[in-house]
Amino acid sequence: MSTPSPSPEEKLRIAIDLADLAQRMMLQKLRRDHPQESEQEVLSRLERWMHTRPGAEHGDCIGRPISWPRRAP
Numbered sequence: 001m002s003t004p005s006p007s008p009e010e011k012l013r014i015a016i017d018l019a020d021l022a023q024r025m026m027l028q029k030l031r032r033d034h035p036q037e038s039e040q041e042v043l044s045r046l047e048r049w050m051h052t053r054p055g056a057e058h059g060d061c062i063g064r065p066i067s068w069p070r071r072a073p
Helices: 009-034 039-052
Strands: none
Touching: 009 039
């Protein structure tokens, strides 16, 4: 008997949990890599990483970058 596929809601919850885990893991890495820095400095590094990490320079979706909010035609 096969296991039923997760519902869309369960898939979303899994994705959010994984994203949260990745962020916490990077925060721990930054703390290890920069033990001399204050918590605020480490959090600033995390924020910069989130905005410039390889593969997501323009966000986490496919497509072309656009300005936001869009201007009316």
